[in-house]
Amino acid sequence: MAERPEDLNLPNAVITRIIKEALPDGVNISKEARSAISRAASVFVLYATSCANNFAMKGKRKTLNAGDVLSAMEEMEFQRFVAPLKESLEGNRREQKGKKEARKDKDKKADSEEQDKSREEENDDDDERMEEEEQNEEEEVDN
Amino acid sequence: MAARPSGGENRLVSLPLSRIRVIMKSSPEVSSINQDALFLTARATELFVQYLASYSYKHGRGKEKRALTYSDLSHTAEECETFQFLADILPKKILASKYLKMLEKEKRDGEVKEEEKEEEEDESEEDAES
Numbered sequence: 001m002a003e004r005p006e007d008l009n010l011p012n013a014v015i016t017r018i019i020k021e022a023l024p025d026g027v028n029i030s031k032e033a034r035s036a037i038s039r040a041a042s043v044f045v046l047y048a049t050s051c052a053n054n055f056a057m058k059g060k061r062k063t064l065n066a067g068d069v070l071s072a073m074e075e076m077e078f079q080r081f082v083a084p085l086k087e088s089l090e091g092n093r094r095e096q097k098g099k100k101e102a103r104k105d106k107d108k109k110a111d112s113e114e115q116d117k118s119r120e121e122e123n124d125d126d127d128e129r130m131e132e133e134e135q136n137e138e139e140e141v142d143n
Numbered sequence: 144m145a146a147r148p149s150g151g152e153n154r155l156v157s158l159p160l161s162r163i164r165v166i167m168k169s170s171p172e173v174s175s176i177n178q179d180a181l182f183l184t185a186r187a188t189e190l191f192v193q194y195l196a197s198y199s200y201k202h203g204r205g206k207e208k209r210a211l212t213y214s215d216l217s218h219t220a221e222e223c224e225t226f227q228f229l230a231d232i233l234p235k236k237i238l239a240s241k242y243l244k245m246l247e248k249e250k251r252d253g254e255v256k257e258e259e260k261e262e263e264e265d266e267s268e269e270d271a272e273s
Contacts, residue, residue, distance in 0.1 A: 022193035032213040049167045066179035
């Protein structure tokens, strides 16, 4: 799949907002600076991915996992990110789980015949998280 | 909790996961990315943007005018080891006039060297003849 140049860029509005949050109020950010940071962010993703992939390959895995990304951060000298990242990950997992359960409750109400099936699925969190993958993604289950 | 489109907005991260994934997948050696890894990469990128911006502002001269400038960023890439991987995409900029002067100086230096070389050759020829 050929990517158009703009597909490798991150949305300006979001980047600008993140920059503003990091700086004191009232600081002006030149358009050039914002554009440069956006490019830097894309390069960061590439660098982090490449680094994480090395860890996955070392572990003889084809799928990048959370541990690979965290190891990459340490390798890239961004250890300061590791603790906040772990926290965010916890939060995200809780939220994904909550969403799933909310959807299941909705299903239960819609069709009472499916009740037994849902109860079985509730006991298997790991597999469900795998299923939650984006449709295009082919997922290998690594246990 | 209201249902949200998958791969869309997540209030724990603002950068769109779908876009992050496109960038990650542009890397040829990467086969698949699990959901946690995708989320973490997006979140790490946000932390990176904040860090690059605040570090550059703190250590740069732009703050004399309460601004974050390109020069602050390029300075960071050059001076700070952690950000050195950005040096190629954030090169230092110089004024066109300065660059032209540099070129002229190089040309003059080149001409002086040529003259000196010719003088040496002339001298050695004279020595040879005498």
